[in-house]
Structures are given as C-alpha cells and as structure tokens.
Amino acid sequence: MSLIVHKYGGTSMGSTERISNVAKRVAKWARAGHQMVVVPSAMSGETNRLLALAKELAPSKLTDAYNRELDMLAATGEQASSALLAIALQAQGLESVSYAGWQVPIRTNSAYTKARIESIDDKKVRADLEAGRVVIVTGFQGLDESGNITTLGRGGSDTSAVAVAAAMKADECLIYTDVDGVYTTDPRVVPDARRLHTVSFEEMLEMASMGSKVLQIRSVEFAGKYKVKLRVLSSFTPWDIAINEEAKSGTLITFEEDENMEQAIVSGIAFTRDETKISVLGVPDKPGIAYQILGAVADANIEVDMIIQNISKDGKTDFSFTVNHGDYARAMDLLKTVVVPKLGAQEVVGDTKICKVSIVGIGMRSHVGVASTMFRVLAEEGINIQMISTSEIKTSVVIDEKYMELAVKALHKAFGLDQAPA
Ligand code: ASP
Ligand code: MG
DSSP, X not given: OOXXXXXXXXTTTSSHHHHHHXXXXXXXXXXXXXXXXXXXOOSTTHHHHHHHHHHHHSOSOOOXXXXXHHHHHHHHHHHHHHHHHHHHHHHTTOOEEEEOGGGTTEEEOSOTTSOOEEEEOOHHXXXXXXXXXXXXXXXXXXXXXXXXXXXXXXXXXXHHHHHHHHHHTOSEEEXXXXXXXXXXXXXXXXXXXXXXXXXXXXXXXXXXXXXOTTSOHHHHHHHHHHTOOEEEEESOSOTXXXXXXXXXXXXXXXXXXXXXXXXXXXXXXXXXXXXXXXXXXXXXXXXXXXXXXXXXXXXXXXXXXXXXXXXXBTTEEEEEEEEEHHHHHHHHHHIIIIIHHHHTOSEEEEEOSEEEEEEEOGGXXXXXXXXXXXXXXXXXXXXXXXXXXXETTEEEEEEEGGGHHHHHHHHHHHTTTTSOOO
C-alpha cells in the first residue's frame, strides 16, 4: 500500500461531470489499496471570476490594502471544489472528507496573495487515512500566524499538493492537468515538440522559471528540496485505464541521471515574451555604477534578470538589463527621474519588443560547444543576439521578438528534439 497525492487543476475540476470523473479515478486508486490525499484547484475560471468581482467594487485600483480580503475571497474557490469532490467520492461509495487549509492546518507566512507555506500538520489527515477515508485538502490556501486566510499566488495549488506530499512523505505526487506532460518546447509553436518521459528537477526549474506554465515554479523548488517524486500527467485519459499504465504516463520529474534518463544534451527550448530591455547609455565608467543603477532598481522591488555592461569608450560605458513587462514603466521612470540625473548618464532607452529564448539541459554540464551550436543556428537564420547569459545547464539569449518562433523552431530541430531519443 502506498500513500499517493493527486492534484487536479481547474480544467480537470471544470464541471460537475468532470468532478465526477475525478472521483471515479480517485476511487479506482483507493480501491486498489492506496491511501489517497487529493488537492484540487478551484473550478476553471472561478478564481478569475472572484477577483473580477473585487475589481468591480474597487474600480480605481486594487492596492495592497485589499490583499487580505482578496485572499479571503479567492480561497473560497478551492473550498467549493474540495467539498464537491468529497461529495462525488461519497456518491461513489467511498468515505471522504474535505478540509480547508486552516482546518489542516497548512501554516503560511502573512504575505497575502503570495504566501509561503511554513509547516503542515499531518495528524488529522493521517488519522482519516488510517480510518480508510479519502482526504481532500484545498489547494492554494493556508493560515497565517494571526489566523488569517492566505493564498499562495496564482497556480499555487501545485505547491499545496507538493507540500502536502512532502509533509506526509507520500510515495508519489501526481499532478493531473490538461496537458499530458512536459514537452521539449511549446507544441503550439513547434508542432513536432515531443513529450519528455523524464525531465530532471533542475531542468524543470529552469523551464518553469522561463514561463513554461505546466507547474508553478515554487512547487518545483519544493519538490527539489524535499525530494518529492513528482509526475505531470493528463486528467483526460479515460478514468478507468489500468493503474500501472496510468502510473507511467506523463512526465516524471527525476533527481538523478538514472538509466531511464533520456540521453539528450539539450532537453528543451524555453522562451518568454515577458521581458523587456532597458539600456542606460553613456554612463561614466567608474566603480559603483552597477551598484547605483541596479541597487536603486532592486530597492524599488523590481527584479532584474539578464545584465550586460559594454566595454568603455572615452571613460563612458553602456549598461543594459532586462526586467519583466509589468515592471517596465516603473523601472524606466525611476531611471529617468532619479538614477540617470544622479549618475550623469546620457540617456535611458527601453525596448519592449524583445524575447528570451533558452536551451536547457543537464547534459550541457558535460558537453562543450553546446552554446556555440546555439549561436551558429541563430546566425544561420540571420537572427541578431542582443544579450547572452549562461548557467551550468542553460544558455539564454535575448533577441528581437519577431524572430521568436523562427529561433525556437530552428533550435528545436538543430538539437534533434523532434527526434525520439535512441
Ligand atoms: N485557483 C488558483 C488559481 O487559479 C490556484 C490554482 O489553480 O492553482 O490560480
Ligand atoms: Mg496550474
């Protein structure tokens, strides 16, 4: 007998008919003798619907002052779907009980709308499992020290599920979603993208941080930290397929290069349009400029991703970095009004029409020349590289956004990702 955590995304919980299918699938696992904990998302669209209502009532701006109530509000979506799933399971003849985050409790810090899980008390859940019940735990929410309901940020029920699996020392955490696994790249851009049977936890982290929406990035961090065995699979396979077949479908997030590991050097191509580029031109080249520019940006709580500083000419240099679209206007304003005048720089220019394309693979650790293959492929397509950054398992470039599809397609092909591994 194993202890298994299932997580079902909003689409999988999207209607009573789908919830009933989820219940049948869970019942199949429970009847096969597994102890089951299930973490559902809100029904699809529900979180957006609730947050839109709040916006109607505070039309000028939903400032941070509203965050406590926004969490109070948004958390109801998961409470409803959890209760519905428990009812559906009972209708299948299984004993089942649902708990809101505060009832478990799942303790978090007080950062409303983006709280972090601090601890999970597993006593109640364990007692129910021992009594033969299927336990449903709401995703996305928790309880802070002062008794307030918090939420974990959009997509946060992935993190709830992984955290519950970690706390319960579950044998496996299965994330059921509307895609059937993790792909070499987005199949909407490259139709012959392939599903990966396995992907390492580090690669998944890079892909998640680059905008692959399959898993919330924090859930991947959590899985890595607590060594949770994690699998992403489709909730749209027939609910009654054999468990052993289901248990090896989708994509397994692995920790070691075991023999099942696909032997690719590059495992995936990630890309994002979320970034923008800002350049500060003609800065006097002297000690402390990076600190003065980036320190001010960091103090304003703006996250910077890639950074380059050009060689200096006549004692002046140019300095470029990327920030998220959402922070672009604020960063430009800060630089123009505060930083540039103080530094005596010539001007700031911004470019929102860029994208970042990355090749990701743990095989890059042991193979040289991978990055240069990337640069050659882009050169052959006539694509100019504006910025480069590398890590042990990733090389990223910033290019003009109009070449994004072309670059992704060319790289996907050049690294043989359209071909099944030997
Ligand atoms: N319902 C929440 C959201 O839409 C959490 C989740 O689905 O993971 O973001
Ligand atoms: Mg999700």
